[in-house]
Amino acid sequence: MKILIADQIRALDNYTIEEEPVPSIDLMERASKAFVRWYTERFNQSGKVLIFAGLGNNGGDGLAIARLLDNLGYEVEVNIINYSDKRSEDFEENLHRLEKMLMVNWICDEEDIENALKNGIIIDAILGTGVNRPLNGIIKETILRLNRSNSTKISVDIATGLYTDSPVEPDAVIFKPDFTVTFQLPKLAMLLPENENFVGNWYKADIGLHVEFIENCATDYFYTDKIQPKIRSNFSHKGTFGHALLIAGSYGSIGAAILASKACLRSGVGLLTALVPECGYEIMQVSVPEAMCKTDVSKHTISTLPKDLTVYNAVGIGCGLGKALETVIFLENILKSFHEINPKKGLVLDADALNILSENKKLLDLLPPGSVLTPHPKEFQRLAGGWANDFERLKLLRQFAIKYKVIVVLKGRHSAVALPNGSVHFNSTGNAGMATGGSGDVLTGIITGLLAQGYPPEEAAISGVFKHGEAGDFAAQKSGQMAMIAGDIIENLRW
Numbered sequence: 001m002k003i004l005i006a007d008q009i010r011a012l013d014n015y016t017i018e019e020e021p022v023p024s025i026d027l028m029e030r031a032s033k034a035f036v037r038w039y040t041e042r043f044n045q046s047g048k049v050l051i052f053a054g055l056g057n058n059g060g061d062g063l064a065i066a067r068l069l070d071n072l073g074y075e076v077e078v079n080i081i082n083y084s085d086k087r088s089e090d091f092e093e094n095l096h097r098l099e100k101m102l103m104v105n106w107i108c109d110e111e112d113i114e115n116a117l118k119n120g121i122i123i124d125a126i127l128g129t130g131v132n133r134p135l136n137g138i139i140k141e142t143i144l145r146l147n148r149s150n151s152t153k154i155s156v157d158i159a160t161g162l163y164t165d166s167p168v169e170p171d172a173v174i175f176k177p178d179f180t181v182t183f184q185l186p187k188l189a190m191l192l193p194e195n196e197n198f199v200g201n202w203y204k205a206d207i208g209l210h211v212e213f214i215e216n217c218a219t220d221y222f223y224t225d226k227i228q229p230k231i232r233s234n235f236s237h238k239g240t241f242g243h244a245l246l247i248a249g250s251y252g253s254i255g256a257a258i259l260a261s262k263a264c265l266r267s268g269v270g271l272l273t274a275l276v277p278e279c280g281y282e283i284m285q286v287s288v289p290e291a292m293c294k295t296d297v298s299k300h301t302i303s304t305l306p307k308d309l310t311v312y313n314a315v316g317i318g319c320g321l322g323k324a325l326e327t328v329i330f331l332e333n334i335l336k337s338f339h340e341i342n343p344k345k346g347l348v349l350d351a352d353a354l355n356i357l358s359e360n361k362k363l364l365d366l367l368p369p370g371s372v373l374t375p376h377p378k379e380f381q382r383l384a385g386g387w388a389n390d391f392e393r394l395k396l397l398r399q400f401a402i403k404y405k406v407i408v409v410l411k412g413r414h415s416a417v418a419l420p421n422g423s424v425h426f427n428s429t430g431n432a433g434m435a436t437g438g439s440g441d442v443l444t445g446i447i448t449g450l451l452a453q454g455y456p457p458e459e460a461a462i463s464g465v466f467k468h469g470e471a472g473d474f475a476a477q478k479s480g481q482m483a484m485i486a487g488d489i490i491e492n493l494r495w
């Protein structure tokens with residue numbers, strides 16, 4: 001699914017209005033009905049609904065929502081923030097419709113704000129995607145006061161004050177909802193970790209905007225909310241699904257090799273060889289009997305390039321590897337030999353392989369095009385340098401992927417997969433229970449397994465991240481997020 005910037009969303013609204021055609025007031029009614037559908041599925045008629053509306057179209061939505069909820073028997077109180085003389089046409093029309101049924105309160109000063117605050121659910125329809133400057137005056141005062149309330153808070157489309165596709169000022173005042181119900185498409189700002197408090201749990205409400213227009217919009221940002229399942233032929237044999245090599249583990253971290261190996265096997269790979277230091281041999285053989293196991297000449301680390309690299313369809317390196325000097329030299333050698341053996345072979349670099357790259361930046365130039373790197377934010381910072389905000393981080397991520405022609409999976413709540421063409425694919429699956437040791441090793445195993453089966457690296461990364469998160473969601477349903485361990489993600493992989 002595409003993610004569009006605010007100007008494109010405005011153009012999309014207008015195009016839908018002209019081409020469908022649908023009068024803008026009816027489109028607003030459709031959006032408001034979609035919100036009300038979401039709301040009535042979760043909240044019953046007990047208690048008050050306190051609607052805070054602005055004077056533009058987001059406010060218009062708020063007034064239409066008030067009317068629809070009132071019709072459904074909810075006890076609604078409407079507060080309009082009187083911050084300007086300018087009102088949108090559809091706001092005026094919805095005010096006209098509402099005033100036939102309900103009295104509205106106009107908020108002009110702090111006393112009005114205090115009077116408006118009662119027990120009830122707060123709905124923020126003050127400003128939406130039209131916000132273009134920091135909040136001040138009576139809007140700012142209202143938001144400051146609403147944010148102090150313990151009531152459940154819900155934003156219509158986007159929290160008041162949050163810019164759709166640019167960073168907010170460091171000391172900006174922004175509404176802090178528990179939920180956001182956003183129309184049609186997710187907004188970029190809602191996917192960035194620094195905005196977590198200004199989004200809450202968010203839901204997408206379809207309002208039937210023009211599908212072809214969306215298809216023709218150019219964008220670099222996408223949201224992965226489903227992937228195409230691949231069908232396996234009945235005539236397959238284990239050779240059909242490739243042979244993966246995982247190079248992982250060091251003394252004290254053989255568990256990382258086990259987790260990556262199990263995940264790789266559960267991702268459909270035909271054959272798996274794990275290369276571990278000698279100290280890991282028995283542990284691997286006992287824990288993962290399905291994998292073949294080779295050992296390095298070193299007892300505790302990986303130091304020596306395997307002879308027969310051409311046998312493998314994909315190689316995953318880094319889980320629990322350590323950063324011993326001999327391992328650094330090993331990584332340099334394998335990156336050099338990758339260019340020679342077969343540029344089409346897949347390569348995944350994770351954890352200590354990434355840390356070695358950041359401590360030896362000249363190695364970055366050896367990265368084979370199409371390699372998949374899976375850093376968490378700290379690892380990415382060490383690789384690419386710091387950033388002032390998440391938009392800047394996103395820019396660095398894209399620049400890095402373009403410059404080195406690699407795929408970078410920046411792990412997090414909505415893991416961002418940056419491709420060499422500069423596009424970024426945000427993931428929809430996963431949960432906080434996955435922030436646990438070994439979860440990254442599982443992802444490396446999955447992506448390596450997909451690469452070995454012949455998935456193009458872009459698809460292996462996007463699908464792997466999606467399935468990893470989905471398995472984490474299944475695991476959380478069973479044991480709860482707190483009790484989850486990385487092994488549960490592997491057990492819950494379903495293809």
Ligand SMILES: NC(=O)C1=CN([C@@H]2O[C@H](COP(=O)(O)OP(=O)(O)OC[C@H]3O[C@@H](n4cnc5c(N)ncnc54)[C@H](O)[C@@H]3O)[C@@H](O)[C@H]2O)[C@@H](O)CC1
Nearest residue numbers: 013028031056057058127128129130131132133134135157
């Ligand atoms: N255009 C359409 O057809 C639809 C729009 N919808 C709603 O319309 C919203 C966008 O509406 P608008 O474009 O009218 O914009 P908003 O309602 O977000 O804002 C209204 C106006 O406030 C002004 N403004 C911006 N920043 C401000 C600030 N900090 N302080 C005070 N005033 C400020 C701007 O002039 C802006 O146009 C969406 O978020 C969505 O809720 C939905 O009804 C769906 C259909």
Ligand SMILES: [K+]
Nearest residue numbers: 124127158160
């Ligand atoms: K809003």
